[in-house]
Amino acid sequence: MSAGGGTKAVLAALAANLGIAVAKFIAFLFTRSSSMLAESIHSLADSGNQALLLLGQRQSTKPADETHPFGFGRSRYIAGFLVGIVLFTVGGLFSVYEGIEKLRHPHHLESGLIAIIVLAVAIVLESFSFRTAIKESRHIKGDATWWRFIRDERSPELPVVLLEDLxxxxGLVFALCGVGLTLLLDDPIWDAAGTLAIGVLLLVVAVVVAIESYSMLVGEAAAAPVVAAIREALASAPSVTAVVHMRTLHLGPDELLVAAKIGVDEGLTTAQVAAAIDEAESRLRAVTSITCRIYLEPDIPSAVAVAEAG
Structure with missing residues (x-):
């Protein structure tokens, strides 16, 4: 995926969350609702997350140098991982703490109607952001389920924004239920329960984001259909007799390292081997839109058989 769609979704989410965070915090000052405070911190954390994602995108475009010969593509994965940490520490843990405190020391709401109005407006704005993320993701997702898209997509921005917006x-529904039940039943324990539910929700999302980003930081291969297409392209090249073994590794969302040992016809001259490798590389690049760094090692059938037997 190019960064363009992800950037549009991130910017939409950032604009929505900054405005929502301010509105929620003002509503908290009037109502003293713990659910509103939790949602204010939630939106503030989300704004910081989108800023991290944008920074990661910017860092990833830096050209390669002697110290970083494969470039800075993984900066986007680092940003995604930090988003999980921010969600966990700032959003989730704070909300859980605040919810437990309000369960122990209930506090009656003031101006609850203001909280309900702000939450309703926030739901509309968040829905706009979520709709943008879905629209940008749909043409990339194809026929895959949304969960499979989140698990398999190698670009971190859209899955992260989708999870954040969801x-x-x-969380807004939890807050609305908490405030609404508190006003309806005149019992502040429901506001505390809404706050606690928001915290647990954020912790779950944070763990999912962190696990997926960590996996890419450690190093993941290309998706199975891409690996199969690359292997087929190499095997179809003239003078190539077999793909002995192959490894792929994402250097970034839009850059792939491909290393393979290929069998070539016995008796080829050095020039012919070089031509066979060039053709194999050309066919490989034709089957994937991802920028590839390709390293192919030729071997003759007899040497391959000896190596496999050994």
Whole structure:
């Protein structure tokens, strides 16, 4: 995926969350609702997350140098991992702490109607952000399920924004239920329960984001269909007799390292081997839109058989 769609979704989420965070915090000052405070911190954390994602995108475009010969593409994965940490420490843990405190020391709401109005407006704005993320993701997702898209997509921005926006909408519903039940039943324990539910929700999302980003930081291969297409392209090249073994590794969302040992016809001259490798590389690049760094090692069938037997 190019960064363009992800950037549009991130910017939409950032604009929505900054405005929502200010509105929620003002509502908290009037109502003293713990659910509103938790949602204010949630939106503030989300704004910081989007800023991290944008910074990661910017860092990833830096040209390669002697110290970083494969470039800075993984900066986007580092940003995604930090987003998980921010969600965990700033959003989730604070909300859980605040919810437990309000369960122990209930506090009656003031001007609850203001909280309900702000939450309703926030749901509309978050829905706009979520709709943008879905629209940008749909043409990349194809026929895959949304969960499979989140698990398999190698660009971190869209899955992260999708999860954040979904968590934000569900969190707003929790807050709305907490405030609404508190006003209806005149019992502040429901506001505390809403706050605690928001915290647990954020922790779950944070763990998912962190696990997926960590996996890419450690190093993941290309998706199975891409690996199969690359292997087939190499095997179809003239003078190539076999793909002995192959490894792929994402250097970044839009850059792939491909290393393979290929069998070539016995008796080829050095020039012919070089030509066979060039053709194999050309066919490989034709089957994937991802920028590839390709390293191919030729071997003759007899040497391959000896190596496999050994």
């Amino acid at each position: 968590a934000a909408l569900v």
